Amino acid sequence: MSRMMQRIQSLFKPMDLSQGSCWRTILRFSLPIILSYLLQQVYSISDAAIVGQTLTAQEVAGVNDTSSLVFIFLQFAFGVSAGFCVVTSCQVGARNQAGVRRSLATQIILSAALTVLLTALALALLNPMLAWINVTPDNAEVYQAAYTYCFIIFAGIGAQLFYNFICAFLRSMGDSLTPLLFLLFSTVLNVGLDLLFIMVFRWGVAGAAIATVSAQLISTVACFIYAFARYPQLRLHREDMRITRGDIRRHVVQGVPLGLQFSVLAIGIIVMQGVVVQFDMLDGVMVSSSAQMGFGAANKLSSLTCTPMNALGTAMTSFTAQNLGAGNYDRIRKGTLQSLVMVSLLAALAVGIGLLLTLGSTYLRIFLSADKITADTVRYGNTYLYVDYAMYLFLGFIFVVRNCVQGIGRSRFVLGAGAAELVARIAVCLTLPAAVAGGVVSAQANPLAFYALCAADPMAWIAADAVLAVPFVRNILRKNYSYLTDTRA
DSSP states (O other): OHHHHHHHHHHTSOOOTTSSOHHHHHHHHHHHHHHHHHHHHHHHHHHHHHHHHHSOHHHHHHHHHTHHHHHHHHHHHHHHHHHHHHHHHHHHHTTOHHHHHHHHHHHHHHHHHHHHHHHHHHHHTHHHHHHHTTOOTTSHHHHHHHHHHHHHHHHTHHHHHHHHHHHHHHHHTTOOHHHHHHHHHHHHHHHHHHIIIIIISOOHHHHHHHHHHHHHHHHHHHHHHHHHHHOGGGSOOGGGGOOOHHHHHHHHHHHHHHHHHHHHHHHHHHHHHHHHHHTTEETTEEOOOHHHHHHHHHHHHHHHHTHHHHHHHHHHHHHHHHHHHHTOHHHHHHHHHHHHHHHHHHHHHHHHHHHHHHGGGHHHHHHSOGGGOOHHHHHHHHHHHHHHHHTHHHHHHHHHHHHHHHHTTOHHHHHHHHHHHHHHHHHHHHHHHHHHHTSOOSTTSOTHHHHHHHTHHHHHHHHHHHHHHHHIIIIIITTOOTTOOSOOO
């Protein structure tokens, strides 16, 4: 019994990412993150599946339409948290416990400030953003569903931000298992609350949003309590709260560019979503929801299948940052190259699974009730998946290289990659579909016009990869870290 307890305890022991075989260390550290991210997708899928099976087509379209709006703020929160923890990982690698606690204190203060800012900004811009994606009161049911869902999710941004913060912080210390367990708890709780609020209380779209925010808030509080109990060294002292402008600057320099990069990505997706809506319109009137529902379901499947690649990339942020703090530059190069091999295998696996789920419209039946699945819904959804999957390797490279570049402190290239991705996606979305459609995108447009719209994703990925290739070659491959200044943090 004691041996079993020892083994269980060893699983929760933070990993030293600066020691041992690179690929084994990366794989062991990333597996809980992969499972965590898959559970996050289950989190989203549970909402989508219950909504899709129980509510009207207009309400489903409203929720699907707003996914990109929610994405822009939540991903900013996710990116900022991940960026902040580059500083923490460097301190862990340098064996500086005082620096770790000071990083924690800095992140608490910055996360609180961001919660206030993001909540106010999201709620203030809600109506303009809905109009941006062509969701207006002219179509009352779609608009009401979209507005209700977004308002509740945005009001609860703080829960998501602090949850991402504590999970990213624990990973930066080498603990990727604890976030997994609390996410499992949160996912089960979310599904239970979904069923209660939507199917029992009949709260509809509002019920789905309230369930999500409630589950995140409860999990966040529980995770903080556990973290401080499990790691006494994280308990803050008075001197830890005496953060300096330098502490704030180091965290902001790492966190904000990555947050903006994620938000920039979301802006491009919003533009894409706005063009998707046009495929359901004729002479300014919405005549169908097929493109919105097909694209929405396919987008959720694509997000699910790319999750392992994304998780591997997340693991590489802590890996490279810890080794940067320890001065192990050879290990950074070796680990990055090995992770590229791993992400290539994951990309091939993702494509295979994704294509299998298109057979018989399996994925559509998960997200939509049978009466909402039409020939057009299938066509739009499958087209998006076929185009994306054909170029998935480029996406895999983004996940790994972007996070490795972030981990070594080259955040400006991460932001530059996001800008390149945005420009490429918007340029394709706003020009190519209209050109193929003969000038006007509508429900009667040439089917090839939707293929042209879907090309925006791979073109954006290629543009981002081109920017990230610069620090990848210049710094990681050549082991050139001359840009580092006073400290490795």
